Amino acid sequence: xxxxxxxxxxxxxxxxxxxxxxxxxxxxxxxxxxxxxxxxxxxxxxxxxxxxxxxxxxxxxxxxxxxxxxxxxxxxxxxxxxxxxxxxxxxxxxxxxxxxxxxxxxxxxxxxxxxxxxxxxxxxxxxxxxxxxxxxxxxxxxxxxxxxxxxxxxxxxxxxxxxxxxxxxxxxxxxxxxxxxxxxxxxxxxxxxxxxxxxxxxxxxxxxxxxxxxxxxxxxxxxxxxxxxxxxxxxxxxxxxxxxxxxxxxxxxxxxxxxxxxxxxxxxxxxxxxxxxxxxxxxxxxxxxxxxxxxxxxxxxxxxxxxxxxxxxxxxxxxxxxxxxxxxxxxxxxxxxxxxxxxxxxxxxxxxxxxxxxxxxxxxxxxxxxxxxxxxxxxxxxxxxxxxxxxxxxxxxxxxxxxxxxxxxxxxxxxxxxxxxxxxxxxxxxxxxxxxxxxxxxxxxxxxxxxxxxxxxxxxxxxxxxxxxxxxxxxxxxxxxxxxxxxxxxxxxxxxxxxxxxxxxxxxxxxxxxxxxxxxxxxxxxxxxxxxxxxxxxxxxxxxxxxxxxxxxxxxxxxxxxxxxxxxxxxxxxxxxxxxxxxxxxxxxxxxxxxxxxxxxxxxxxxxxxxxxxxxxxxxxxxxxxxxxxxxxxx
Amino acid sequence: xxxxxxxxxxxxxxxxxxxxxxxxxxxxxxxxxxxxxxxxxxxxxxxxxxxxxxxxxxxxxxxxxxxxxxxxxxxxxxxxxxxxxxxxxxxxxxxxxxxx
Amino acid sequence: xxxxxxxxxxxxxxxxxxxxxxxxxxxxxxxxxxxxxxxxxxxxxxxxxxxxxxxxxxxxxxxxxxxxxxxxxxxxxxxxxxxxxxxxxxxxxxxxxxxxxxxxxxxxxxxxxxxxxxxxxxxxxxxxxxxxxxxxxxxxxxxxxxxxxxxxxxxxxxxxxxxxxxx
Numbered sequence: 001x002x003x004x005x006x007x008x009x010x011x012x013x014x015x016x017x018x019x020x021x022x023x024x025x026x027x028x029x030x031x032x033x034x035x036x037x038x039x040x041x042x043x044x045x046x047x048x049x050x051x052x053x054x055x056x057x058x059x060x061x062x063x064x065x066x067x068x069x070x071x072x073x074x075x076x077x078x079x080x081x082x083x084x085x086x087x088x089x090x091x092x093x094x095x096x097x098x099x100x101x102x103x104x105x106x107x108x109x110x111x112x113x114x115x116x117x118x119x120x121x122x123x124x125x126x127x128x129x130x131x132x133x134x135x136x137x138x139x140x141x142x143x144x145x146x147x148x149x150x151x152x153x154x155x156x157x158x159x160x161x162x163x164x165x166x167x168x169x170x171x172x173x174x175x176x177x178x179x180x181x182x183x184x185x186x187x188x189x190x191x192x193x194x195x196x197x198x199x200x201x202x203x204x205x206x207x208x209x210x211x212x213x214x215x216x217x218x219x220x221x222x223x224x225x226x227x228x229x230x231x232x233x234x235x236x237x238x239x240x241x242x243x244x245x246x247x248x249x250x251x252x253x254x255x256x257x258x259x260x261x262x263x264x265x266x267x268x269x270x271x272x273x274x275x276x277x278x279x280x281x282x283x284x285x286x287x288x289x290x291x292x293x294x295x296x297x298x299x300x301x302x303x304x305x306x307x308x309x310x311x312x313x314x315x316x317x318x319x320x321x322x323x324x325x326x327x328x329x330x331x332x333x334x335x336x337x338x339x340x341x342x343x344x345x346x347x348x349x350x351x352x353x354x355x356x357x358x359x360x361x362x363x364x365x366x367x368x369x370x371x372x373x374x375x376x377x378x379x380x381x382x383x384x385x386x387x388x389x390x391x392x393x394x395x396x397x398x399x400x401x402x403x404x405x406x407x408x409x410x411x412x413x414x415x416x417x418x419x420x421x422x423x424x425x426x427x428x429x430x431x432x433x434x435x436x437x438x439x440x441x442x443x444x445x446x447x448x449x450x451x452x453x454x455x456x457x458x459x460x461x462x463x464x465x466x467x468x469x470x471x472x473x474x475x476x477x478x479x480x481x482x483x484x485x486x487x488x489x490x491x492x493x494x495x496x497x498x499x500x501x502x503x504x505x506x507x508x509x510x511x512x513x514x515x516x517x518x519x520x521x522x523x524x525x526x527x528x529x530x531x532x533x534x535x536x537x538x539x540x541x542x543x544x545x546x547x548x549x550x551x552x553x554x555x556x557x558x559x560x561x562x563x564x565x566x567x568x569x570x571x572x573x574x575x576x577x578x579x580x581x582x583x584x585x586x587x588x589x590x591x592x593x594x595x596x597x598x599x600x601x602x603x604x605x606x607x608x609x610x611x612x613x614x615x616x617x618x619x620x621x622x623x624x625x626x627x628x629x630x631x632x633x634x635x
Numbered sequence: 636x637x638x639x640x641x642x643x644x645x646x647x648x649x650x651x652x653x654x655x656x657x658x659x660x661x662x663x664x665x666x667x668x669x670x671x672x673x674x675x676x677x678x679x680x681x682x683x684x685x686x687x688x689x690x691x692x693x694x695x696x697x698x699x700x701x702x703x704x705x706x707x708x709x710x711x712x713x714x715x716x717x718x719x720x721x722x723x724x725x726x727x728x729x730x731x732x733x734x735x
Numbered sequence: 736x737x738x739x740x741x742x743x744x745x746x747x748x749x750x751x752x753x754x755x756x757x758x759x760x761x762x763x764x765x766x767x768x769x770x771x772x773x774x775x776x777x778x779x780x781x782x783x784x785x786x787x788x789x790x791x792x793x794x795x796x797x798x799x800x801x802x803x804x805x806x807x808x809x810x811x812x813x814x815x816x817x818x819x820x821x822x823x824x825x826x827x828x829x830x831x832x833x834x835x836x837x838x839x840x841x842x843x844x845x846x847x848x849x850x851x852x853x854x855x856x857x858x859x860x861x862x863x864x865x866x867x868x869x870x871x872x873x874x875x876x877x878x879x880x881x882x883x884x885x886x887x888x889x890x891x892x893x894x895x896x897x898x899x900x901x902x
Contacts, residue, residue: 637738637854652756
């Protein structure tokens with residue numbers, strides 16, 4: 001039965017996408033309803049799988065042999081365990097909410113049905129990543145997710161910025177995915193299998209099976225996550241991806257797809273348990289291990305993104321950098337071999353960040369697609385429900401108990417405290433920055449006076465927009481208390497995790513690590529106070545006064561894009577010059593003219609022998625005979 | 636004492652003579668005769684091999700060679716006649732119209 | 736006796752062969768044709784000494800009787816006159832000698848090293864019409880038939896080549 005359910009979960013969204021594209025394209029309303037039905041049904045089936053846990057015992061179900069070659073056997077199956085079921089539920093819940101929300105948000109758009117086809121394709125691919133039981137299947141869906149992301153970022157393709165952003169996302173992901181693919185090949189080459197279980201067994205039998213390539217393999221696998229989860233230095237595509245419709249940003253570029261990198265790292269966390277080693281020539285790097293690099297890349301991403309977020313004016317970009325920052329947290333947790341903490345935060349983040357985007361979308365929708373926060377203001381009165389859910393999500397993101405984010409972030413900081421003081425301090429500082437930029441957003445958007453005429457006419461969206469937000473708001477509030485961590489613990493824990501009552505769970509962090517919980521809370525309060533004093537009632541951003549240089553650097557996103565542009569220009573110029581030289585001299589000169597010249601020269605030389613004189617021919621015949629005899633004698 | 640090598644040496648010299656004629660003479664008819672000499676040299680070698688190997692196959696081969704040589708001479712002479720009708724010469728140096 | 740006969744026939748053959756290709760007295764093709772007859776008949780003598788009686792007869796009949804006659808006919812028909820010699824003839828002959836001389840030297844060197852044994856001590860192999868005929872019509876019947884096709888082709892070719900265009 002579970003097999004059937006999994007099939008339905010995976011293929012219903014695809015079916016709806018195919019039907020919409022091929023049959024129903026003209027009937028926009030039907031398309032929307034069909035897509036919503038498919039998404040909700042998938043989610044429902046996901047809940048069923050979750051509820052009937054006794055029907056499955058973990059492992060790959062319905063594995064169909066797909067590629068059978070000597071030394072390579074790839075199946076297509078459904079991996080069902082706590083990790084994938086949790087992810088199914090997250091994707092299903094957020095996805096369904098977004099589908100319903102989009103029905104109102106995208107109403108009247110010329111590409112309405114195309115939009116829902118894209119969402120369907122995305123849901124299919126995302127489910128595919130979640131249920132993959134081997135690296136090849138994972139990589140295929142990984143690329144499919146990238147494709148649907150490309151389609152949806154460039155949804156308003158007639159806008160140059162959107163088309164460019166889509167291209168940027170695709171190309172940046174290519175870089176990461178290339179490394180990922182090489183990593184997959186290395187894992188396959190070294191362990192002889194692409195199945196998770198096979199690799200896991202190989203590693204547990206002999207942690208040194210990866211030999212000198214173990215650190216390199218880990219880093220290459222991590223490359224995939226760097227691209228997909230937008231870690232520094234490949235983070236540049238995510239803020240630009242906000243050119244897509246806001247629900248897409250909420251679903252793909254906040255809650256699910258960008259989390260796929262983290263999910264993959266958690267799935268493959270056993271790879272990072274291999275004995276770290278470098279090839280002989282690189283042994284001077286022996287102090288660097290893959291988990292260390294991952295943790296610090298995550299930490300640096302979290303810090304830089306949070307810094308940049310403090311000086312952005314576009315409401316969606318602020319949220320995008322916030323997403324980056326939170327992804328940094330998760331990657332940091334993976335790097336510290338705490339996949340539970342990472343997945344925990346991933347789940348919570350999916351709820352509250354999707355909610356934040358939906359709230360932002362609700363605001364944007366209400367005030368005629370205006371995204372500049374300095375043109376908003378005073379929306380608290382006009383859109384009370386949106387304000388409330390946005391506030392709840394913000395509190396969750398900042399980590400205020402008993403909202404969900406507090407518990408997951410506390411978990412990560414707890415791990416960091418135990419493993420690396422540097423990362424712990426960094427994490428605390430990021431927590432402070434998070435509270436600062438989020439309350440800056442709230443102060444500017446929802447408090448103060450309306451800064452433009454259109455804001456005065458703003459009003460809440462219809463019920464299809466508000467109810468999905470309320471649904472996610474509930475999840476954001478109670479997410480930390482419903483036992484996600486324990487659900488995961490059974491799967492991923494390297495030790496046992498005890499059961500506890502929900503009312504105890506509220507205070508649990510204060511009980512077993514009060515110091516960290518209190519410091520975290522203090523950072524949040526500090527961030528809130530500084531944001532409030534600086535931004536409450538401000539007409540324009542007071543921050544640059546006296547800190548012009550810092551403000552400009554942050555506003556320009558640390559000039560990373562500019563550096564990349566310059567680098568691209570230089571490399572392209574060099575490559576072009578080389579290609580030109582190569583074409584001119586090697587291809588045209590040596591190959592083309594050389595072949596022609598050699599033939600012509602040989603022809604001209606041979607033509608001299610064609611004197612037309614029979615006697616000369618017979619002379620050469622005799623001469624040739626002598627040579628042939630000489631050669632055959634010497635052989 | 637006469638052995639295989641004496642016959643072969645005679646045959647080789649004969650072949651060389653034929654080749655020499657082919658190279659130095661301009662008259663097509665004489666060149667054809669030189670060709671005959673070369674063929675005959677080969678025939679002599681074949682027959683002596685046959686004799687010293689105790690095997691008649693070589694002689695059968697010579698029989699065929701003679702037949703082919705006769706046919707070749709017939710065709711060759713016909714060509715000479717056709718050529719002569721066009722150019723009124725039997726000099727091989729005239730045969731250069733195929734040259735580029 | 737055998738040796739003497741061999742040297743006589745071989746010498747006669749080589750000398751007349753030389754006269755065919757490079758007669759120092761005349762450039763007339765008729766002389767060449769006549770010396771060709773001598774060379775061929777001497778070779779027939781050598782064939783006889785090798786016990787190839789049938790081939791010796793065929794040699795005389797086909798070459799002396801048919802081929803040389805054909806040559807003479809053509810010479811008579813065309814009456815070709817050799818043009819005046821070109822300049823640099825000596826140099827030409829010397830350079831032209833190179834290839835045949837090298838070939839002959841090479842072959843001679845190879846054959847001198849050979850030891851085929853005395854002909855008197857090797858078993859006699861009769862090459863009469865009967866023996867050859869048996870072989871021709873048993874083991875070599877296919878080449879035999881193919882040769883007949885070749886002769887037919889030669890006949891047709893000759894006729895086509897020399898047929899006068901009718902107005």
